[in-house]
Structures are given as C-alpha cells and as structure tokens.
Amino acid sequence: MSKIGDAVQRARAAFASGRTRPLQFRVQQLEALRRMTQERRQDIAGALAADLHKNEWNSYYEEVVYVLEEIDHMIEKLPEWAADEPVEKTPQTQQDEAYIHSEPLGVVLIIGAWNYPFNLTIQPMVGAIAAGNAVVLKPSELSENVANLLATIIPQYLDKDLFPVINGGVPETTEVLKERFDHILYTGGTGVGKIIMTAAAKHLTPVTLELGGKSPCYVDKNCDLDVACRRVAWGKFMNSGQTCVAPDYILCDPSIQNQIVEKLKKSLKEFYGEDARKSRDYGRIINARHFQRVMALIEGQKVALGGTGDAATRYIAPTILTDVDPQAPVMQEEIFGPVLPIVCVCGLEEAVQFINQREKPLALYVFSNNDKVIKKMIAETSSGGVTANDVIAHITVHTLPFGGVGYSGMGSYHGKKSFETFSHRRSCLVRSLLSEEALKARYPPGQAKVTWH
C-alpha cells in the first residue's frame, strides 16, 4: 500500500481507538495548535513571504489572527457545543429523554488553497479537531513553502497519527481522493470542486465546497465615495487581488465612474505609494501561469491605472479598467488578481439584473447611504454572503457561517458552524421498558386511534 494509503489508515485506526472522544484530548490538541501558531510565527511569516510576498503584518492580520481567534472561541465553547441538546417532546414522549447528541464523523479530509495557505488549511482544521475527528491535511502545492512548513511543524505539535499532512500535486491529490473519508472540505475553484464532489459521491462522503465566482460590488450614487473607494481598494488589492471574497468588479452609474477612479487612485497611492512594486505591503501573483492569465485579461481594455506587470517577479501593478464591456474576457472568469473592472449600469434595477444573469457569487457588496437600496439589493439577489458599506468583513464575524451557494459552493464553516459541519448530530430518544401497559393500545388487531403528534 502507498504512503498516502498508509497515512489515511493510521488516522482511521487512531480515530477508532477512541482517543479523540474526550473533550480534554481535543482541547489539548487545540492548545498545541495554538502554541504552534504562536511559537512558529516567524517560520509561518517567512513561508508566506516566500510564497506570496506577504509581510508580517499581512501574515498576522490576514491569516494567523483568525486561526487564533477560532481556536480560542472553540476551546471556550466546546463544552457547551458538545453537550447533548434536549429537544421539545410530544405528549406521548413526556416521560422519555429526547435530545440531539453530537458525535465526530471520523476521518476528515481538508484540502487547502494557496491564497491564504495557512488560514484556509488550519482554520477548518480547528473545527474538525474540536468535533473529535482525525484530520488529513492536503495543503495546496502551489504555496509550496507553507505546504512544506506544515508538513514539518504539525507533527511536532499534534498527534502524529491523527493529523497527517499529505503533500503533492495532482497525482497525490487524485490518490488521496480515492480513499474513503467521512467529510471532505475543499477550498478552491469551481472546476476542481466538481471533481471533488464526484469522487466523494463514490463513497457517499458529504462535502463542504468553498469555491469562488465574481463577487460584484455595487456603488450607489448616494454614498460616501471617499470611504467606499478606500474600503474597496483595500479589499480588492489585498494579497494582490487573490482573495475569494475580494470585490471582483464594480457596478456603478456612468456619472460617478470618473470620481470612483480618482478616489481609488488616491487610496491606492496612500496604501502602496507611487510605485506599488516598492511597497512592502503589496503582494505578488502566486505563479507564472496565473500571472499570464491575469495579464491577458487586461489586454484590449481601457486602462485608467496600472496595466503593467513584471513576469520575473510576478508583480502586477494595481490596475483599474473603465467602461468595461460585460462580454470582455475580464468579465467571464473570477479575476483573482489586482485588476478592477468598472462596468457601468444605469441604476439599481439594471445592477440587480446584471448580477442575476450570472452565477451566484461567494460575496456581494453594496455601498449606499440609502437603506432601501441596500435592502433591495439583498432581497433581489443571492450570494454566499453580503457586506454592505464595506468589503470582506462578514467573513470575520465567527457567528456568521462562511460559505457559498450555487457555483460558489455548498456548506459553510467558521465558529459553531464548523463544529456542526464536522459533527454528526444524532437524534436520540430514550424510553423505558416499564410503560408497556400504556403502549398496548397501539398494537394490532384492535388498534386505538393513536396520534403521534
């Protein structure tokens, strides 16, 4: 049997031993994970810098802090969430115990993504551990340094059998997917999402798919444009645009397009200086293939800012495109790069129609001072999540589930939702053998009219 098969079998045997059941064990593992994140933060920051040109600030505030928060939240709430949950009983079951009992699923596979390689592998893992599962991690091979680091440090801090890290490219991922798991959480693209779900179907494995799409950003005429543009610029160009919930494109009235461009430029200058290439805070594209892909999207478009790149360093300048044609290539795929197209629409109705003609996105943004505009935009569209008057923020609230709908995904996690996603919530009714007299009426042949409700 292969190394991968061995690792999965060992994880399964370790799970079957029952040692993940006691809450104390799970808390110990979570505390070890927290120690790992804190003690090795330099190594983590170094790997993120090598893979994506992230600096320490980005590492902490865009990846690490959410993992630490999730761990703290999970440890605090675990006794409450893991406890049996009594439910309302019917008249016939008043004397019985009725409750929902949370159990681990078994062996969970988490396939990470390369854009927030630490966070998108470890944050789901926190929930899976808390729920009492063994976890097989398959970090993305594109963020090679983080993948190698995780393979080194995870076994140094966590149970070696329960939490194997499997690295490799397409062949290794394909091999891992042949194994049977009790849940698969995948973060990545729509195309591979379909492959994962198809593989999972063979084993009837439930899946959580965190995919992507083009997250629209509607900027109303009636809003504080300075604030809106600053927030949009921040969310769009963070990690050089490689964020699944980045505002992908702007929809606005033609009369404010120029103002939006000016204000975006102003904010970008404040953030990254005259030449973003020299900024310590500006990221790089993950690899040559994606660099070329994003550069190609700029071709033939009206460039209001940027539009240039350097293949050697995989740097693409912050780029704004104006009067973009909805049929252009840049509007046909998730950009996942520092290119912000502005598409002009006349009013909210047209914006809503535009959005609804396309696949449901992972996130949707609307900037307006008018509550009615916000309500209408939300009511008449669908998306994984929404932030109004800001971007990205909804995914940082751990009481809100993070996930997609339609082509942007299925299932969700973060906080309690993670715990639930990685648990089986088993319905339990416990009766007594002593009540037989009362139940005799239900048996044939002379069955009394019994109601069960």
Place this chain on the structure above:
Amino acid sequence: MDPFEDTLRQLRGAFNTGRTRPAEFRAAQLRGLGRFLEDNKQLLQDALAQDLHKSAFESEVSEIAISQGEVTLALRNLRAWMKDQRVPKNLATQLDSAFIRKEPFGLVLIVAPWNYPLNLTLVPLVGALAAGNCVVLKPSEISTSVEKVLAEVLPRYLDQSCFAVVLGGPQEMAQLLEHKFDYIFFTGSPRVGRIVMTAAAKHLTPVTLELGGKNPCYVDDNCDPQTVANRVAWFRYFNAGQTCVAPDYILCSPETQERLLPALQSAITRFYGDDPQSSPNLGRIINQKQFQRLRALLGCGRVAIGGQPTVLVDVQEMEPVMQEEIFGPILPIVSVRSLDEAVDFINRREKPLALYAFSNSSQVVKRVLARTSSGGFCGNDGFMHLTLASLPFGGVGASGMGRYHGKFSFDTFSHHRACLLRSPGMEKVNALRYPPHSQRNLRVLLVAMEARCCSCTLL
C-alpha cells in the same frame, strides 16, 4: 426529445419572478397541501391499500397524519422561520447589523420511494414550499396507485406555475438528473444515492440523501422479553418490514434468544392472528421482484418462526440475509456473547440509519449509544424518534447525509446567507487595517499578539 426541458424552464422562470417569496404565497401553498390531504383521505387510503395493503390505521399514523402534522407545524411557524436570524457580534462589529438571511435555493427536485409513498413525498415538499422554492416532484413509479393520485389530484391544490409532478422509471430519472437543479432531495437506496450525488456534482447541486442500511437492534439480557418482543415485532413488521428505520436484525445472547423466541411468536400471533396472510393488519410486499428477493434471503439459518412474518436464528454474518438491508418481514437473530461483541459487530459494518438498544438498565442503553454511530437512535422502542419534529431525521455515512422534519426541513431547503450591514462612519476604527503598515504599526501588532486581548481583528 427531452420531456422535462419545458417544464423546468417554466418553473425556473416562475421562481425568477419572485412569486414564491412572500409568506402569503407560501402559506397558501401549504394550506393547499393541507386541503389535498383532508379532501382526499379516502382516495389516499384506498391507493395505499392497493399499493401496499396498508391498513387504515397504518395509513393514518405513518402517512396521512404525519404529513398533515408537518403542514400544520409549518403554517404555524412559517413567519418565525423566515425571519432574519440576528447573531452575536464581536468587538469590531458592535455597531453593525449582523444576521443570517434564509433564502430559497430556487428549483428543487424531490425524489421519493415507494414504501411510504405519501409521507416521503409530502413531508419534504412541506419544507421545500415553506422555504419558498419551486418544486419538481418525482414520485416512485413502483407505488402506482399513489403515484396516480399525486400526479392527477395534487397539482390542483397548488400553484402549477411553481410546482410540477414528473413521472417515469430509471430511464426518465437519468434524463431528469442531467438538468440543473438548485437542490436535490432524494430518499431511496445507497446505490441510487451515489448515482444522484454523481449527477448533482456536475452542476454543483447540494443534496440531501435519505438512504438506508441494516438497523441493528441490541437486546440485553436484563429485560422483559415480552415487552421487547412486542415492540420489536411491531416496528419490524409494520408495513411488512418495508421501512428504512425498521429494526433489521437482533443481536443478543443465546439465553436471551431462547426467551425472545416464544415472546416473538406470541406477539406475532396476537398482532396478525393464526393466519397472518389473511390479517388486515399485515401489509404486502410491493411487487414480485421484491418478493423473490426476500424469498432468496430465507435460504440460510434456521427458521424459528415460519411463514410471514419470519424469524431466523443461527444466522452467520456472511450470509445474504446479513449482507443487505432486508426491507421485508424477516427478522434474523444473531448471537453475541456480550455487549462488547455486539458493539464490535455493529462497528464493523456501515453506519445505519437507526440503531436500537433494549435494556432495563439505562447505563447499558447509553453505553450502546456512546460506542456506536447511526443516523438516529431509540432506546427501548422502535422508530418512535421519528415522531418528534424537534429531532432531525437523517443518516450518516452510507445511510445518508443531511436531515429534515419540522424546522430542519425549512433549513435544509434554504440557503443561509451571512449578512453584515456596516455604516460608512467609524472610518477611524478601520484606520489600522490600511497600509502602509509602518514600523510603528508593526510594534502595535506584536504587542497585540503577546497580549492576545479580546478580538484583535481590525476589520
């Protein structure tokens, strides 16, 4: 020619108009469903009797009343379920509005089986309608009388621009599954469940699969055998054993087996008389194919109680009757020497949809619960846990994924959309998140990391 293309396009078009969104529309659909059940009770009982020889009693408790109960529950709670669910916020979002909005998925497909052809069609339908979806219903072609009523009578009670019944066998199903749905709810066998999920994967359609398995029934030495026999027999032979949550086989010690056998015989005779075939209270196997399948399963072990219903003993683990879900009026008893052996036996196999444990000792019951997994569990009775709408009904592992009943139905058929409404003000609070992250800011960061004060996110 694709027979479904037009229908599906129309339903999708109707959904896009927003017609199914308002609570009034959904309530009207649910009331229509309620009236369908009231107006056609006799017709439905006749159809169920024709398809499965169900007694009026069984039809009432396990098909009609349970569907009516779900309609009533949904009507009573609809507005509460539809409301935005506010969530606690962290420090950074104190002044914002954070909530989860429940939205319909769009076009939902419900595929139902033949064993409880009314219940397993209508109860999911209640959830799908309450959640504001447009629905395509695919009843089983095997329970032909009920299929006819659902196809010809039910649509008259619902808005037909938002609801359709489609008919056909495996070929039509395959064609139907090529289309894109926004949610698929399937009840049936694991084999077909795989086919449905594979088809759903092509469109990234989320699914709930209510499947099956062999539901073990552990009987402890410490129990009253007649009470246990009454309960196990009744739930086992209900609907002639064609119930996804029926106790499939018994695990007990040889001593307990000896006490159970006469008790089971007594229960069977009391329930179904000396000639069960003529009893109005015993259902019928749905068709010849299933009947032959069950006959073949009898070719092993020893018949301890013969005829229909049957009890088998001396059954080996590898025999056919222990390899597939029985789904008929046959109850094998497998000998084990201890609770541990019973638990090991159960855990060697796929996770079942239901699991039962009988004992006077609640500790024993709890121990079986703690050391196994299953969709649901009932201690000291059969599938009574299904009668609580407050308990989610669903499988785990090979017995399924997802769940429904009561509010769980509404939630299953809804997309839970995370919403955060911020104000354009408070920009000073956001200041730290914007680059450039100078040395000064970096020092702030390091202090924050050391202190790990509450909610250090900047967003």
